[in-house]
Amino acid sequence: xxxxxxxxxxxxxxxxxxxxxxxxxxxxxxxxxxxxxxxxxxxxxxxxxxxxxxxxxxxxxxxxxxxxxxxxxxxxxxxxxxxxxxxxxxxxxxxxxxxxxxxxxxxxxxxxxxxxxxxxxxxxxxxxxxxxxxxxxxxxxxxxxxxxxxxxxxxxxxxxxxxxxxxxxxxxxxxxxxxxxxxxxxxxxxxxxxxxxxxxxxxxxxxxxxxxxxxxxxxxxxxxxxxxxxxxxxxxxxxxxx
Amino acid sequence: xxxxxxxxxxxxxxxxxxxxxxxxxxxxxxxxxxxxxxxxxxxxxxxxxxxxxxxxxxxxxxxxxxxxxxxxxxxxxxxxxxxxxxxxxxxxxxxxxxxxxxxxxxxxxxxxxxxxxxxxxxxxxxxxxxxxxxxxxxxxxxxxxxxxxxxxxxxxxxxxxxxxxxxxxxxxxxxxxxxxxxxxxxxxxxxxxxxxxxxxxxxxxxxxxxxxxxxxxxxxxxxxxxxxxxxxxxxxxxxxxxxxxxxxxxxxxxxxxxxxxxxxxxxxxxxxxxxxxxxxxxxxxxxxxxxxxxxxxxxxxxxxxxxxxxxxxxxxxxxxxxxxxxxxxxxxxxxxxxxxxxxxxxxxxxxxxxxxxxxxxxxxxxxxxxxxxxxxxxxxxxxxxxxxxxxxxxxxxxxxxxxxxxxxxxxxxxxxxxxxxxxxxxxxxxxxxxxxxxxxxxxxxxxxxxxxxxx
Numbered sequence: 001x002x003x004x005x006x007x008x009x010x011x012x013x014x015x016x017x018x019x020x021x022x023x024x025x026x027x028x029x030x031x032x033x034x035x036x037x038x039x040x041x042x043x044x045x046x047x048x049x050x051x052x053x054x055x056x057x058x059x060x061x062x063x064x065x066x067x068x069x070x071x072x073x074x075x076x077x078x079x080x081x082x083x084x085x086x087x088x089x090x091x092x093x094x095x096x097x098x099x100x101x102x103x104x105x106x107x108x109x110x111x112x113x114x115x116x117x118x119x120x121x122x123x124x125x126x127x128x129x130x131x132x133x134x135x136x137x138x139x140x141x142x143x144x145x146x147x148x149x150x151x152x153x154x155x156x157x158x159x160x161x162x163x164x165x166x167x168x169x170x171x172x173x174x175x176x177x178x179x180x181x182x183x184x185x186x187x188x189x190x191x192x193x194x195x196x197x198x199x200x201x202x203x204x205x206x207x208x209x210x211x212x213x214x215x216x217x218x219x220x221x222x223x224x225x226x227x228x229x230x231x232x233x234x235x236x237x238x239x240x241x242x
Numbered sequence: 243x244x245x246x247x248x249x250x251x252x253x254x255x256x257x258x259x260x261x262x263x264x265x266x267x268x269x270x271x272x273x274x275x276x277x278x279x280x281x282x283x284x285x286x287x288x289x290x291x292x293x294x295x296x297x298x299x300x301x302x303x304x305x306x307x308x309x310x311x312x313x314x315x316x317x318x319x320x321x322x323x324x325x326x327x328x329x330x331x332x333x334x335x336x337x338x339x340x341x342x343x344x345x346x347x348x349x350x351x352x353x354x355x356x357x358x359x360x361x362x363x364x365x366x367x368x369x370x371x372x373x374x375x376x377x378x379x380x381x382x383x384x385x386x387x388x389x390x391x392x393x394x395x396x397x398x399x400x401x402x403x404x405x406x407x408x409x410x411x412x413x414x415x416x417x418x419x420x421x422x423x424x425x426x427x428x429x430x431x432x433x434x435x436x437x438x439x440x441x442x443x444x445x446x447x448x449x450x451x452x453x454x455x456x457x458x459x460x461x462x463x464x465x466x467x468x469x470x471x472x473x474x475x476x477x478x479x480x481x482x483x484x485x486x487x488x489x490x491x492x493x494x495x496x497x498x499x500x501x502x503x504x505x506x507x508x509x510x511x512x513x514x515x516x517x518x519x520x521x522x523x524x525x526x527x528x529x530x531x532x533x534x535x536x537x538x539x540x541x542x543x544x545x546x547x548x549x550x551x552x553x554x555x556x557x558x559x560x561x562x563x564x565x566x567x568x569x570x571x572x573x574x575x576x577x578x579x580x581x582x583x584x585x586x587x588x589x590x591x592x593x594x595x596x597x598x599x600x601x602x603x604x605x606x607x608x609x610x611x612x613x614x615x616x617x618x619x620x621x622x623x624x625x626x627x628x629x630x631x632x633x634x635x636x637x638x639x640x641x642x643x644x645x646x647x648x649x650x651x652x653x654x655x656x657x658x659x660x661x662x663x664x665x666x667x668x669x670x671x672x673x674x675x676x677x678x679x680x681x682x683x684x685x686x687x688x689x690x691x692x693x694x695x696x697x
Binding site: 129219 | 459460462495498499501503509510513514697
């Protein structure tokens with residue numbers, strides 16, 4: 001494991017999860033594609049960066065108190081000017097535990113979720129599904145035991161109900177399956193490496209287009225210091241004690 | 243560890259027999275084996291004495307012969323000492339029937355017996371279990387002999403975390419004519435777990451299908467289990483209980499919420515071609531099917547029926563399970579019709595399902611099934627047999643079975659299970675063609691083979 005990845009995780013241990021900008025840096029270190037982004041506490045720097053990458057941009061709040069950003073209005077998409085960006089910055093700075101703002105390029109594509117969890121019975125498991133904020137409504141997901149092989153990704157895509165959306169539905173371009181495969185296999189390799197330290201990971205959404213697959217948000221939940229033992233099943237037929 | 247003494251002991255000690263209470267579980271076990279199975283049985287109780295004319299040994303070391311299997315049915319707190327005695331006396335293996343370990347909070351006591359056994363590489367099944375029923379060898383279930391329902395000897399091994407479910411499955415096997423090779427109740431599976439039995443039965447020449455009732459695997463044991471199952475050339479079936487357990491736990495990520503314990507369990511089983519039975523009905527049906535056919539199919543069914551309604555209901559069940567019923571090309575339909583009897587020919591529907599109608603005769607069924615067996619787009623045939631049709635005879639089950647032996651394409655059947663139609667059912671079953679008492683069950687016989695195909 002690279003020392004940089006290890007450092008990011010150990011620095012986040014107390015919080016229990018990895019702040020988004022750090023989670024993205026971790027992904028990037030693992031060879032996964034993330035958008036161009038800046039994490040800053042200075043509003044001028046934010047505006048300069050937005051000009052550099054070009055509007056529209058996305059702005060998100062960074063705070064150890066905010067795990068679910070969308071739920072509290074901590075994400076603004078489609079920001080088209082410096083004024084709008086400053087406005088977002090000032091609003092975010094009122095958030096409890098404000099630790100800066102994340103500015104990143106705005107991308108398009110089909111929203112997928114790539115996830116991982118360390119299952120009590122099966123160890124590391126990789127999930128792929130239709131992502132976005134509606135992920136728990138659609139529940140269109142599939143899983144495989146990690147590590148993934150390239151051929152696993154193909155069968156995972158096939159087993160999604162919405163697989164046609166990925167294969168180019170009614171004139172839309174198909175997503176780049178090769179890139180998706182590369183991303184998921186690299187993600188699975190990362191998970192195998194850090195499985196002892198994590199509880200679960202959401203890469204959601206992953207924006208997949210005909211060109212590439214970019215992780216636009218990452219949530220890495222770390223394993224609690226002292227993992228509670230899963231309770232043993234109590235369902236067995238009780239036999240008489242002699 | 244050598245598990246052989248658990249299944250084929252020549253000598254057996256039953257430790258904990260009572261001299262005053264003949265209904266004590268140890269006494270039941272002693273009596274059901276003594277002079278009833280080809281195993282020499284020795285009763286043990288520290289007080290010694292005589293049990294129905296036989297000497298009761300006060301200690302395992304007193305027995306003049308080497309003991310292959312010790313059945314331990316004493317109070318939990320005495321088990322560690324007795325297990326050590328067994329190790330010292332060179333016993334081959336033990337079944338610890340006693341409860342009172344991890345299942346009732348006595349994890350330390352359980353850890354102690356595991357440590358004793360591990361140090362000596364001494365295999366024991368349990369504790370808190372019924373132990374083993376090994377047809378034609380011995381039976382450690384403490385259930386009175388006359389209350390047991392024993393399936394015919396066969397090739398399915400059953401391994402269960404629950405003794406009650408195991409005994410129930412045996413009853414269902416007997417009802418459905420599914421043959422059993424071994425039955426193991428693993429209880430707390432403190433030392434030997436599902437994986438050990440999977441590996442053992444993978445080598446057991448009398449076993450061709452390995453079926454498990456699982457409440458939950460230990461930490462990471464599921465991973466080892468599916469990897470071993472995917473290497474095992476024999477079909478592996480799992481019925482999981484506690485599907486909703488853990489569903490209500492608060493989780494902080496979408497993945498943890500979506501990938502619940504059971505969803506993960508179920509998906510990973512199919513990833514590795516382990517056949518998941520969703521309920522006890524599927525369990526017995528899948529065991530029946532895979533005991534006849536140890537192979538997997540894509541799930542493209544040919545359906546042959548004597549009634550349009552039966553065909554339609556079967557297609558409904560197929561669509562629920564994602565099985566396909568491909569329609570036949572014009573030419574094939576034409577060829578089928580050409581060869582039907584004059585009574586069925588003008589009215590039969592030959593697209594798939596092939597409905598031979600109530601006017602069908604034996605030859606129509608034989609031809610249609612032979613023909614479908616040769617079609618490349620079909621990998622399994624479901625015959626829905628209505629024994630009350632006037633044109634068919636009681637030979638039909640046996641005749642259709644012969645088609646399978648000639649063509650080699652899996653054939654499964656539906657026949658209503660009433661005594662009157664027994665000869666139809668036997669015509670199939672004697673020839674190892676699985677038969678279900680329901681249309682849905684017949685489709686599930688095919689579904690079993692599809693589920694054994696890894697993603």
